Amino acid sequence: MSTEGDYDCIVIGAGVQGSFSAYELAKRGRRTLLLEQFVLPHSRGSSHGQTRIIRKAYDQDYYTVMMDESYRLWSQLEEEAGVKLCRQTGLLVMGPENGTYQVLKNTLQRNGVPMVILQPEEFSKHIPHVNLADGDAALVDITAGVLYADRALRAVQGQFQKLGGIITDGQKVTDIRPGDLVTVMTSGGVYRAKNLVVTAGCWTNTLLSYIGLQLPLKVLKINVYYWKEKDPGCYSLQNRFPCFLQIECPEAEHLIYGLPSNEYPGLMKVCYHMGSETKPDERDRQTDKSDGDILKRYLTRCFPGLVPEPAVVESCLYTVTPDEHFVLDCHPVHNNIVIGAGFSGHGFKFGPLIGKLLCELSLGEVPSYDLSPFRIRRFQEHSKSAL
Numbered sequence: 001m002s003t004e005g006d007y008d009c010i011v012i013g014a015g016v017q018g019s020f021s022a023y024e025l026a027k028r029g030r031r032t033l034l035l036e037q038f039v040l041p042h043s044r045g046s047s048h049g050q051t052r053i054i055r056k057a058y059d060q061d062y063y064t065v066m067m068d069e070s071y072r073l074w075s076q077l078e079e080e081a082g083v084k085l086c087r088q089t090g091l092l093v094m095g096p097e098n099g100t101y102q103v104l105k106n107t108l109q110r111n112g113v114p115m116v117i118l119q120p121e122e123f124s125k126h127i128p129h130v131n132l133a134d135g136d137a138a139l140v141d142i143t144a145g146v147l148y149a150d151r152a153l154r155a156v157q158g159q160f161q162k163l164g165g166i167i168t169d170g171q172k173v174t175d176i177r178p179g180d181l182v183t184v185m186t187s188g189g190v191y192r193a194k195n196l197v198v199t200a201g202c203w204t205n206t207l208l209s210y211i212g213l214q215l216p217l218k219v220l221k222i223n224v225y226y227w228k229e230k231d232p233g234c235y236s237l238q239n240r241f242p243c244f245l246q247i248e249c250p251e252a253e254h255l256i257y258g259l260p261s262n263e264y265p266g267l268m269k270v271c272y273h274m275g276s277e278t279k280p281d282e283r284d285r286q287t288d289k290s291d292g293d294i295l296k297r298y299l300t301r302c303f304p305g306l307v308p309e310p311a312v313v314e315s316c317l318y319t320v321t322p323d324e325h326f327v328l329d330c331h332p333v334h335n336n337i338v339i340g341a342g343f344s345g346h347g348f349k350f351g352p353l354i355g356k357l358l359c360e361l362s363l364g365e366v367p368s369y370d371l372s373p374f375r376i377r378r379f380q381e382h383s384k385s386a387l
């Protein structure tokens with residue numbers, strides 16, 4: 001067997017995180033193979049669909065700071081690929097004055113992020129067709145907007161291939177043998193490389209079981225709801241309606257979020273940031289739609305311009321960690337294996353930066369950011385290690 005391996009690096013999983021990791025490695029001249037179990041493009045994981053929110057509004061400074069660079073990297077990809085991937089719309093944040101809303105507002109202020117605070121008496125002048133709840137405050141994160149998700153995946157995978165990267169789709173990884181050269185077995189072949197990056201979304205623990213590690217990850221099915229505008233266009237991107245986040249409201253224990261109508265004309269996407277547990281390969285057997293009732297009650301009160309009955313329902317998966325922070329780390333024993341996982345329903349906007357960070361970890365470089373919030377060892381009492 002050659003000690004060189006077939007590749008410098010193999011990346012498992014061609015979702016947003018694996019695709020950007022592979023692209024970064026190829027940019028650094030590494031012979032890189034991106035392996036995907038499904039024929040691309042597919043809609044069985046977490047990265048499919050037309051749109052995602054991009055924003056700097058976060059509770060924690062480190063996410064806000066990281067987004068600064070992520071925005072720059074998104075623009076770079078737009079230029080390289082010659083496609084528009086982001087549309088700035090702003091993000092309307094609504095919630096009780098004290099609580100998470102205040103934490104988020106403080107983070108934006110501390111980090112000098114451009115924002116507008118909307119006084120309740122002038123709210124409807126700026127944001128028509130929305131009822132701000134009594135006692136709620138509101139602000140707009142000006143930097144925020146919509147990311148075109150499917151288009152972004154096509155762009156980054158295309159750029160990766162232009163750099164000489166190889167995408168092998170329709171091959172499921174069935175085993176991994178660690179070592180100085182890592183051996184990856186798939187349904188269609190055997191590949192060897194000096195380094196491995198595992199970005200397998202909801203399937204992460206299946207892959208990690210081959211290399212003696214389990215993480216405390218929950219897989220949730222998210223119902224992606226689109227609601228009909230009574231007056232077509234009244235919540236549309238063309239009419240400059242923003243994305244929104246509703247924090248702490250009487251109808252819901254968790255966040256409610258929405259994006260202006262755009263991809264399906266006349267339909268606005270509004271979802272609940274929570275779902276029911278499932279196994280990744282049994283997504284469609286999970287049929288709980290109780291989140292729909294929560295959203296109907298909320299929309300009836302706050303978005304009177306929407307018909308409170310879903311017009312389209314799609315499905316997507318979250319892989320959630322106990323603290324909802326990501327996992328970006330090396331395997332505790334095999335340091336030529338890097339893991340990016342647990343993006344907890346908010347990882348898309350960071351894709352280009354996650355790719356850069358996983359590439360840095362894989363090349364043994366000091367990562368550009370402090371990755372301590374994302375280390376595996378924070379789960380010490382949860383992680384079942386067979387090592």
Ligand SMILES: Cc1cc2nc3c(=O)[nH]c(=O)nc-3n(C[C@H](O)[C@H](O)[C@H](O)COP(=O)(O)OP(=O)(O)OC[C@H]3O[C@@H](n4cnc5c(N)ncnc54)[C@H](O)[C@@H]3O)c2cc1C
Nearest residue numbers: 013015017037045046047053173201203316343347348349
């Ligand atoms: C409804 C919804 C709304 C969201 N909204 C936002 C938002 O507004 N903003 C935001 O920033 N983020 C958002 N997110 C989160 C974001 O989309 C995810 O964090 C991100 O897509 C995770 O990407 P990933 O690459 O980790 O996973 P995935 O996209 O699932 O990629 C993993 C890939 O690995 C492949 N794979 C797994 N096992 C194997 C194997 N054995 N062999 C080969 N390949 C394998 C899978 O097939 C899959 O393609 C949202 C997510 C959902 C579901």
Ligand SMILES: O=C(O)[C@@H]1CCCC=N1
Nearest residue numbers: 053255257273345346347
């Ligand atoms: O990441 C995002 O911006 C969205 C909206 C809030 C909840 C999760 N995803």
